[in-house]
Amino acid sequence: MRYSSLFAKTNKAAPADADSTNARLLIQGGFVDQLSAGIYTFLPLGLRVLNKIKTIVREEMDAVGGQEVLMPALIPKGPWETTKRWDSIDVLFKLVGAGEKEFALGPTHEEVVTPLVQAFVKSYKDLPVSAYQIQDKFRNEARAKSGLLRGREFSMKDMYSFHVSLEDLDAYYDTVGERYAKLFQRMGLDAIKTEASGGVFSKYSHEYQVATPYGEDLIYVCDKCRWSVNREIAEVKDGDACAKCGGKIHETKSIEVGNIFKLSTRFADDFGFTVALEDGTQGKVWMGCYGIGMSRLMGSIVEVWHDDRGIIWPKSVAPFAVCLVSLGSKDADVAGRVSQSASDLHDELAKAGVEVLWDDRVGVSAGEKFADADLLGMPLRLVVSEKTLAQESVEWKERSCPDSRLISQADILESIQSFLAL
Amino acid sequence: MRYSSLFAKTNKAAPADADSTNARLLIQGGFVDQLSAGIYTFLPLGLRVLNKIKTIVREEMDAVGGQEVLMPALIPKGPWETTKRWDSIDVLFKLVGAGEKEFALGPTHEEVVTPLVQAFVKSYKDLPVSAYQIQDKFRNEARAKSGLLRGREFSMKDMYSFHVSLEDLDAYYDTVGERYAKLFQRMGLDAIKTEASGGVFSKYSHEYQVATPYGEDLIYVCDKCRWSVNREIAEVKDGDACAKCGGKIHETKSIEVGNIFKLSTRFADDFGFTVALEDGTQGKVWMGCYGIGMSRLMGSIVEVWHDDRGIIWPKSVAPFAVCLVSLGSKDADVAGRVSQSASDLHDELAKAGVEVLWDDRVGVSAGEKFADADLLGMPLRLVVSEKTLAQESVEWKERSCPDSRLISQADILESIQSFLAL
Numbered sequence: 001m002r003y004s005s006l007f008a009k010t011n012k013a014a015p016a017d018a019d020s021t022n023a024r025l026l027i028q029g030g031f032v033d034q035l036s037a038g039i040y041t042f043l044p045l046g047l048r049v050l051n052k053i054k055t056i057v058r059e060e061m062d063a064v065g066g067q068e069v070l071m072p073a074l075i076p077k078g079p080w081e082t083t084k085r086w087d088s089i090d091v092l093f094k095l096v097g098a099g100e101k102e103f104a105l106g107p108t109h110e111e112v113v114t115p116l117v118q119a120f121v122k123s124y125k126d127l128p129v130s131a132y133q134i135q136d137k138f139r140n141e142a143r144a145k146s147g148l149l150r151g152r153e154f155s156m157k158d159m160y161s162f163h164v165s166l167e168d169l170d171a172y173y174d175t176v177g178e179r180y181a182k183l184f185q186r187m188g189l190d191a192i193k194t195e196a197s198g199g200v201f202s203k204y205s206h207e208y209q210v211a212t213p214y215g216e217d218l219i220y221v222c223d224k225c226r227w228s229v230n231r232e233i234a235e236v237k238d239g240d241a242c243a244k245c246g247g248k249i250h251e252t253k254s255i256e257v258g259n260i261f262k263l264s265t266r267f268a269d270d271f272g273f274t275v276a277l278e279d280g281t282q283g284k285v286w287m288g289c290y291g292i293g294m295s296r297l298m299g300s301i302v303e304v305w306h307d308d309r310g311i312i313w314p315k316s317v318a319p320f321a322v323c324l325v326s327l328g329s330k331d332a333d334v335a336g337r338v339s340q341s342a343s344d345l346h347d348e349l350a351k352a353g354v355e356v357l358w359d360d361r362v363g364v365s366a367g368e369k370f371a372d373a374d375l376l377g378m379p380l381r382l383v384v385s386e387k388t389l390a391q392e393s394v395e396w397k398e399r400s401c402p403d404s405r406l407i408s409q410a411d412i413l414e415s416i417q418s419f420l421a422l
Numbered sequence: 423m424r425y426s427s428l429f430a431k432t433n434k435a436a437p438a439d440a441d442s443t444n445a446r447l448l449i450q451g452g453f454v455d456q457l458s459a460g461i462y463t464f465l466p467l468g469l470r471v472l473n474k475i476k477t478i479v480r481e482e483m484d485a486v487g488g489q490e491v492l493m494p495a496l497i498p499k500g501p502w503e504t505t506k507r508w509d510s511i512d513v514l515f516k517l518v519g520a521g522e523k524e525f526a527l528g529p530t531h532e533e534v535v536t537p538l539v540q541a542f543v544k545s546y547k548d549l550p551v552s553a554y555q556i557q558d559k560f561r562n563e564a565r566a567k568s569g570l571l572r573g574r575e576f577s578m579k580d581m582y583s584f585h586v587s588l589e590d591l592d593a594y595y596d597t598v599g600e601r602y603a604k605l606f607q608r609m610g611l612d613a614i615k616t617e618a619s620g621g622v623f624s625k626y627s628h629e630y631q632v633a634t635p636y637g638e639d640l641i642y643v644c645d646k647c648r649w650s651v652n653r654e655i656a657e658v659k660d661g662d663a664c665a666k667c668g669g670k671i672h673e674t675k676s677i678e679v680g681n682i683f684k685l686s687t688r689f690a691d692d693f694g695f696t697v698a699l700e701d702g703t704q705g706k707v708w709m710g711c712y713g714i715g716m717s718r719l720m721g722s723i724v725e726v727w728h729d730d731r732g733i734i735w736p737k738s739v740a741p742f743a744v745c746l747v748s749l750g751s752k753d754a755d756v757a758g759r760v761s762q763s764a765s766d767l768h769d770e771l772a773k774a775g776v777e778v779l780w781d782d783r784v785g786v787s788a789g790e791k792f793a794d795a796d797l798l799g800m801p802l803r804l805v806v807s808e809k810t811l812a813q814e815s816v817e818w819k820e821r822s823c824p825d826s827r828l829i830s831q832a833d834i835l836e837s838i839q840s841f842l843a844l
Contacts, residue, residue, distance in 0.1 A: 005487075006489065007542050007551040008489075008491075035494055035497070035534060041493045041534065044489045069430075069464060069466060069469060070463065070469050070472070072457055072461045072575045073560075073575060074461050074560065074574060095515055112457060112463065119455070120452075129429040131429065136495065136558065140519045143520075152519065
């Protein structure tokens with residue numbers, strides 16, 4: 001794709017309303033635009049990142065047997081009353097429609113998914129069931145902040161599982177927990193499984209926390225066995241010995257990128273959802289829920305993967321693998337040859353399935369193009385110029401490395417394929 | 423995919439609240455579930471259809487240079503006041519958030535996209551720009567009805583184009599209009615471009631109407647040149663001679679599946695959006711908008727493509743190309759061999775990239791399985807039974823044809839590939 005064809009370009013000045021690193025870099029890079037506090041538009045480059053994150057999450061949820069559905073945002077008051085959460089969830093956006101009908105915009109979907117699965121599942125033979133969606137959620141936050149980390153409207157993956165016994169729930173909970181670790185690794189995030197409050201439903205839940213100095217949370221982590229606990233329920237302090245392995249406990253700031261939660265029979269009980277058991281009696285239904293914030297993940301990745309020049313996208317979620325930069329020349333003939341060479345390379349790479357963004361702008365200096373390439377953060381930058389043409393080469397620079405080198409034009413595709421396969 | 427693994431199955435009884443053919447068949451088939459009037463959950467099979475529709479629309483919008491973005495549903499009151507539509511759009515869902523901040527849930531996005539593009543586009547050289555999204559919209563309908571045809575929450579593709587002149591807008595408007603016809607054809611819909619009211623912005627707009635006895639609209643169409651006009655602005659009646667070609671005008675009920683609209687400079691003017699022209703002066707910005715309802719399309723396809731036994735999905739949007747049915751037997755050995763043969767065929771087809779849903783249920787009669795296959799409406803039904811095994815064949819039945827025939831097991835993949843390529 002030609003950069004000149006994108007309407008949303010980089011912004012030189014740091015936006016006044018960017019209250020965090022992720023918001024500042026994503027706005028400056030033209031990935032997102034802030035409409036209001038905690039409410040963002042995803043621009044073409046940002047939408048590509050968001051969609052790659054969604055695809056990875058979808059693959060991993062499918063791998064644990066999740067069935068994808070899409071539930072509405074607009075949820076009538078009825079089921080919220082059934083669960084007694086209409087008044088107890090303080091971030092519910094409430095609204096009144098025609099005929100004085102009341103709705104809430106869903107920040108979570110137990111009130112929809114429980115009666116939905118109940119309508120189809122009658123027998124223990126129909127369980128377990130695991131259903132997930134990737135859908136836009138709403139929270140009426142008193143103070144939206146931290147860019148994409150805490151929004152009023154945001155994309156979530158929420159999965160709900162239904163089981164005939166606590167043992168079956170426990171086993172599935174562990175399966176999803178293991179898959180979560182893999183999922184975050186695929187996006188370049190080293191997420192630590194952390195014990196957290198179980199709320200009213202169960203003793204513990206687990207959060208997946210990414211250690212970063214920019215985090216809002218505080219966790220305690222063992223440097224040896226990686227056992228971890230959220231400050232909210234911690235009975236250890238920095239420097240303590242780990243009760244599990246004797247390692248040393250460290251305190252660190254972190255960002256929560258996902259959580260898994262045993263809901264016990266709480267919601268099934270509210271809706272009178274039971275199943276016929278083998279012996280003919282009716283049995284309780286046990287539920288788990290499993291959340292990951294899609295837009296929050298995007299913000300978290302930027303918090304972890306950036307330097308003072310811009311974003312450093314992990315290959316798996318980069319909007320394009322390659323940023324191809326063609327440099328100008330005062331000599332129109334040279335400029336024409338450089339542009340043609342870049343165009344040929346662009347087409348060759350695109351044909352081979354390499355996602356390439358070509359900064360084809362005319363009248364923009366080399367320094368400006370390099371600064372934009374650093375800000376945009378594609379994993380690989382290739383430069384075509386009068387100098388590289390003379391050497392039948394292309395300049396190769398990986399975003400995460402300081403050095404550049406020349407690579408022969410003939411070897412470029414193979415080199416890129418090796419780089420991307422790593 | 424094994425049908426037994428899907429939690430959402432077919433429902434035998436017609437739902438009491440299904441007020442239209444599309445809602446009845448989609449609910450009975452387990453494609454969607456109604457949460458509230460005009461508010462639906464997409465179940466696994468229905469979500470596959472919706473996603474295929476979205477993919478086709480995305481390809482066609484990309485082909486006319488549309489840049490995909492994703493705007494929020496939650497839109498602050500400010501821009502609605504700028505365009506004086508806060509009070510004039512009667513279907514706005516309004517809500518009040520923390521700090522008494524007022525929002526509307528967007529039924530359309532001129533209020534977001536216009537200032538968004540304005541922030542990046544400064545010069546005539548930056549135009550034209552065309553941006554689209556596929557996003558969930560909200561309308562506070564007094565009476566939601568007709569299943570997926572008129573919802574309170576629904577998926578839309580809305581595209582907005584920006585131009586330096588009316589001439590440029592006119593040309594792009596025609597380009598998109600031609601593309602729309604192709605897009606609908608890809609989904610099995612013969613959409614008639616119909617003149618409709620231009621509202622306050624321009625003399626005419628155009629709707630894409632699909633003739634069906636179940637439609638809510640009424641249009642007049644020439645049987646020769648296909649010129650068409652909506653009843654709302656029609657100056658012809660049934661049986662008149664066409665003013666364009668002399669053909670005969672027919673009246674027909676229809677469903678509007680898309681529309682294109684010239685917005686003139688109305689919204690750009692409201693936001694003070696002008697661009698620097700070549701001569702140094704500031705010029706007006708001309709806009710067009712182009713809508714297609716994604717969930718409405720799904721409902722429309724069902725209204726057109728069904729019979730008294732169920733849905734007949736066009737191949738391009740069918741959730742699966744093939745419904746593979748394995749029949750049981752009182753003889754456990756025979757049942758085992760049939761099931762193994764079906765399993766092998768399922769795996770062979772899936773490996774070759776054929777989307778196949780295998781009705782692997784045990785203890786369900788042949789009649790019930792055939793009735794479900796008809797209701798579900800996959801383009802091709804394959805049956806494996808004791809009888810077909812004995813002949814080293816598979817029974818082949820196309821959903822749109824009454825007859826079935828036997829096909830040799832050895833030829834089945836090639837036959838399917840030919841069938842799908844048609």
